[in-house]
Amino acid sequence: MPVPSNRFWEQWLVAHRAKPEACVTFSLSPSPSLKEYIDELDPGMSLDWSSEDYQGARGLRRQVLDRYGYRPVCDVDDVLITAGAQEANYLALTQLLRSGDELVIDAPGWQQPIVLAEQIGATVKYVPRIEARGWALDLDRLEALVTPKTKVVFICNPNNPTGRVEDEQTLRAVIGIAERVGAHVVSDEVYRGLEWEGPPTPRVATMYERGVSTGSVSKLLGLQGLRTGWMVTRDRKLIADAMVLRENTSEIMNIMGERIAEIALRSDRFAAAVERSRLIGHARIERLDRFVADQPALSWHRPVAGLLGLAYLDRPITAEAFAQRLLAPPYNTFVMAGDAYACPRHLRLGAGGVSHEELELGLSRMAQLLAS
Known part of the structure; x- marks a missing residue:
């Protein structure tokens, strides 16, 4: 549809x-601007992707692990480079949800999963964020909403649009509720690194075998035009399934975007x-x-x-x-x-x-x- x-x-x-x-x-x-990266780009590099890795440049995947703290729990084969966090969310949700399944999502929160779930024919359930408590997740409501039909619990953390960050204790409670029915937890962590107070945002991929962390170089580094992001998960089947889906849509990532992103994620830069x-x-x-x-x-x-x-x-x-x-x-x-x-x-x-x-x-x- x-x-x-x-x-x-x-x-x-x-x-x-x-x-x-x-x-x-x-x-x-x-x-x-592009000029900040020109000197470190090889003008003789080929723009042909046929010899590249379908999971994304290996060096870039290592940089994602190192810069965003997914090691030592996750390794390079747990990372799939995508066309921004948007494609990462798309690949994860369209492989995990089927018609008749349930998606439980934070509200207010990121809208993309709702659109995708409705297109698939899944039922969307909303776990409210409570404004009077600083937009905290209502964990009691989440517990009541999750059923054996629930395949994905999705959160945007740090949250768009409230700027709320759920801490590790809360994320472990979310994971426990999802694990009860074998559901995945997908966490859009694209704003990670822009915390103004408190500890860094927890990484769901390091906390749960069915956890999926998505992110990109867009928000923290301002590199939205590269359309370069990632999915990190220890669920290797999900990564393999996502690669099959992408082969029949965008096929493979853009070489130039990956090269510039790899430069941007070098430790000193x-x-x-x-x-x-x-x-x-x-x-x-x-x-x-x-x-x-x-x-x-x-x-x-x-x-x-x-x-x-x-x-x-x-x-x-x-x-x-x-x-x-x-x-x-x-x-x-x-x-x-x-x-x-x-x-x-x-x-x-x-x-x-x-x-x-x-x-x-x-x-x-x-x-x-x-x-x-």
């Missing part, structure tokens, strides 16, 4: 066509890039937090990770109507309405993907509309 549309995609499409002058909803760290992203990102989150504090109509739980947060709009107008007015002249500014996450009274505020000047312009115009 056709892939169903959703409000998340529809809002992006409308905003893209509107060509806004400012944006306060992006989640990407500053993007470097990676450390410097992460330091830069964290310095800029933390200052941006501080700026958003001050903005929310200064607006009587807004309140939020400050994100503990990532460049996103979900702010409650206390005005006699829906978030969708507010976002539409903000996108139109004279404001020409894009903010995502929370109905993309079934939160019609919230706005997704993001501090990434734009210059400091554009962020300030967007916040200024949002403040004008809130004051009106």
